[in-house]
Amino acid sequence: MPDTNPSAGAAPLPRRNGGAGRGEARAGVLFALPWMVGMTLFVAIPLILTFYIAQTKFQIIGAPKWVGMQNYEALWTDPAFWTSARNTLVFAVISVPLKLIIALGLALLLNRATALSSFYRTVFYLPFLMPAVAGSVVFMLLLTPNAGPVNLVLEALGFNPPDWLLDPNAALWTLIMLSLWPLGVETLVFLGGLQNIPKEVSEAADLDSPRGWHKLVWITLPLITPMVLFNLVIGIIYSFQIFTQAIVIGGTTGAPAESTLMYMVVLYRAAFRYFNVGLAAAMATVLFLVVLILTLLIFRTARSWVHYEGGER
Amino acid sequence: MSERRKATVGTRIGMLAYHALMLTISAVFLLPFYWMTISAYKSNAEIFSDPVTLFPDPIRWENISALLTRDDFPFVQQFLNSVFYAGTVAVLVCLSCSLAAYSFGCLRWRGRNLVFALTVCALLMPTIVTFLPVYLAWSKLGLNGTYWPLITPFLFGDAFFIFMLRQFFMGVPREVLDAARLDGASEFRIWWQIVMPQVRTPLVIAGLFATVYTWNEFFLPLIYLQDREAFPLSVGLFTFQSQRAVEWSVSMMGAFLTAIPMVLLFLFTQRLFQRGLSSTGLK
Numbered sequence: 001m002p003d004t005n006p007s008a009g010a011a012p013l014p015r016r017n018g019g020a021g022r023g024e025a026r027a028g029v030l031f032a033l034p035w036m037v038g039m040t041l042f043v044a045i046p047l048i049l050t051f052y053i054a055q056t057k058f059q060i061i062g063a064p065k066w067v068g069m070q071n072y073e074a075l076w077t078d079p080a081f082w083t084s085a086r087n088t089l090v091f092a093v094i095s096v097p098l099k100l101i102i103a104l105g106l107a108l109l110l111n112r113a114t115a116l117s118s119f120y121r122t123v124f125y126l127p128f129l130m131p132a133v134a135g136s137v138v139f140m141l142l143l144t145p146n147a148g149p150v151n152l153v154l155e156a157l158g159f160n161p162p163d164w165l166l167d168p169n170a171a172l173w174t175l176i177m178l179s180l181w182p183l184g185v186e187t188l189v190f191l192g193g194l195q196n197i198p199k200e201v202s203e204a205a206d207l208d209s210p211r212g213w214h215k216l217v218w219i220t221l222p223l224i225t226p227m228v229l230f231n232l233v234i235g236i237i238y239s240f241q242i243f244t245q246a247i248v249i250g251g252t253t254g255a256p257a258e259s260t261l262m263y264m265v266v267l268y269r270a271a272f273r274y275f276n277v278g279l280a281a282a283m284a285t286v287l288f289l290v291v292l293i294l295t296l297l298i299f300r301t302a303r304s305w306v307h308y309e310g311g312e313r
Numbered sequence: 314m315s316e317r318r319k320a321t322v323g324t325r326i327g328m329l330a331y332h333a334l335m336l337t338i339s340a341v342f343l344l345p346f347y348w349m350t351i352s353a354y355k356s357n358a359e360i361f362s363d364p365v366t367l368f369p370d371p372i373r374w375e376n377i378s379a380l381l382t383r384d385d386f387p388f389v390q391q392f393l394n395s396v397f398y399a400g401t402v403a404v405l406v407c408l409s410c411s412l413a414a415y416s417f418g419c420l421r422w423r424g425r426n427l428v429f430a431l432t433v434c435a436l437l438m439p440t441i442v443t444f445l446p447v448y449l450a451w452s453k454l455g456l457n458g459t460y461w462p463l464i465t466p467f468l469f470g471d472a473f474f475i476f477m478l479r480q481f482f483m484g485v486p487r488e489v490l491d492a493a494r495l496d497g498a499s500e501f502r503i504w505w506q507i508v509m510p511q512v513r514t515p516l517v518i519a520g521l522f523a524t525v526y527t528w529n530e531f532f533l534p535l536i537y538l539q540d541r542e543a544f545p546l547s548v549g550l551f552t553f554q555s556q557r558a559v560e561w562s563v564s565m566m567g568a569f570l571t572a573i574p575m576v577l578l579f580l581f582t583q584r585l586f587q588r589g590l591s592s593t594g595l596k
Contacts, residue, residue: 021421027500028422035413036428038469042447043435049446060449109335116332122583123339126346129575131529133551134568138349141561147361149348156364181345188587233437241439244531248551267441272536281445288442295437 050288053281060275071282080266081283084254087172088263092239095179100231103183107190108216121191125184136248139178140165165249168257175245175260186231193224225306233298237291243268263287349572352565360561373562380566385557388567390542391549395571398460398534398545399527405467406523407516410474411482415504417475418482419490429479436472440532448536462537463530474519481515482508518585525575546571 054071056064075081106124110117127135142150143164154161162170197220205219221228243264246254252269254261263283271280352360354369354376380388416422417429451462485508493503509516531547538544544552550567557563579586 023500024420024494025422027504028416028420028425030500031412031416031420031504032425032428034409034468035432035470035475038409038466039431039435039472042466042469043438043443046443046446047438050442053445060452106338109331109338114328114332116335118583120335120339121587122580123342125583125586126576126579127342129525129529129579130346130572131531131547131550131568131575133531133547133554134349134572135345137550137554137564137568138345141352141360141565142345142348144361147363149365152363152365181342237437237439241441248554251555264441268536271445277445277449284439284441284445287439291437291439 047288050281050284053278054285056278058277058281060277064278067278071278072286074279075282075286080258080261083258084261084263084266087254087259087261088240088242090172091176091179091242091262092236095176096232096235096239098176099180099183099186099235100228102180103186103231104190104228106183106187107194108220110187110191111194121188124187127182128184130182132244133248135181136178136245139181140249143174165260166256168259171250171256171259175249178245179239179242186235189227189231190224193227194220197223222307226308229298229302229306233295236294236298240287240291346572346576349565349569352562353569354566355562357560357562360565376562376566377570380563380570383563385541386549386553386563386567387542388546388549388570391544391546392570394543395528395545395547398463398530399524401460401464402467402527403520403523405464406471406474407520409468409470410478410519411509411512411516412504413470413475414478414482415508418479419485419487419508420500432472432475436476451537457537458539458543459537460543463533471523474523477522478512478515478519481512485511514585514588517582518588521578521582521585524578528575 053064055066055068057067057070058064110120110124130138142148145151145161145163145166150164151161164174165171201219201223202215205215241264242262246260246262246265247268250256250260250262250265252265252273254265267280267283267287270276270283351367351369354372354374355366356373359366359369380386413432417425417432447462448457451457456462489507489511490503493507498507528545529547530545531551534545534548535551538548541549541552546567550564550571553567554564
């Protein structure tokens, strides 16, 4: 993913030498054809149509009616839009970096061969396999105020625990905390990067500077920046679309008191509860532009902080 | 002599501290699984008993049959729906994505890099941005409420799995293809008889990932399906939980039986999973 230049590593472009090359070129197009059709039908055309629908009043039944920028004006004055945008932004901005830091820490801890290594790896990976609905329901039980096990234990230890998911001031932070549980993919991606660091580099660094911190900051981190970029981009894109956990825990109203109301939930209820497809499409286009700008920004800055083996690309 | 002993004692203490730390972290990660499992075999009263019990007493095996016989949570039917949904998508992903991945990874043609760049864009595109028109088209066709909208797109391919499989296809040596071409093999035969057998393991990996993703998929089936009997487990569990919030032991048994197939699948195939991850395209 960090590779914005798709040709890197693949075979070079065809030379014009006729014969076999032409057959290969034809086969190349034919083999890619189903996917090109799929991309056109399910990505390109719908993308354009979404921008069109966003400019119409459309209630699923009946024909769409052109209304220009009205949907965007309605969004601008809709408090639910702003609440959900704020919640989603807080969620993404806090949970993604936290997750990356913890995953990196776990990967560093995992990066040594012991008798239990594969056990630890498995354990860290398991939460990713848990269906998000099931995971959220389990956390709702664990964190039940008063009667739930977490609070019973905390109270027994003399703490005064919050009501977690039922406290409007704590619910969003609890949701962020829960999002840190399934970090197996990020951890294993980092671990893969750590294990690809050549032994000689690592040993030379040990000789030059016996301090672990120096090695981490100046040798290890730069070598795994491609994985940081990968995890960062994917993490940002996905956390802006958080839906399942939010709707299981907060329903379509973002209970308690709209504190867990997420952007995708507001979009979902606009389209499928209130049948206001035009407004939902307008929300989708806003999300598209925000994600697009963020991704471009990250890739732009990536040139200065991502280090690719083999020098410049 | 004593120096050396000191060093080994030191590393031994270091090892102990390391494992103590790792086991503590593991316990935190496993706690929700453990709590889900024991709660599935408790009564509602015992789930919220004070002090908390770390093991169900007695183990209520009847919770399983209680779940399976409820008509507001047709678990067996929904389980079969999930198997059908995940299995079909996994097979389609292997077939359709290997076509495009072969083209991007092994063949040279004009425009290839452009089309692959577009594929990466499609991969990063939030689902919802393209979702509404597709949904409206399916409802015009009268196919909402069936699995057609959920499965058909995978006939054409999926950006993520094309991206993942391309990495493996790129590892097939070019000389093999050229030799086959000199022997006069058709391009289709080269793909099917020479290249595909070499990427058998990656195909299984892609199939496994597709199975897990589809088993856990929530948004699309929630929107396309309306009938309780048609839901996959993810949506079935959500619907039950949001309507019968107080019946925790049934919810927990449902969550347990929803999660356990994927956990087992993973435990039996984890080598493949980890290979799939380390090659998700970071080179």
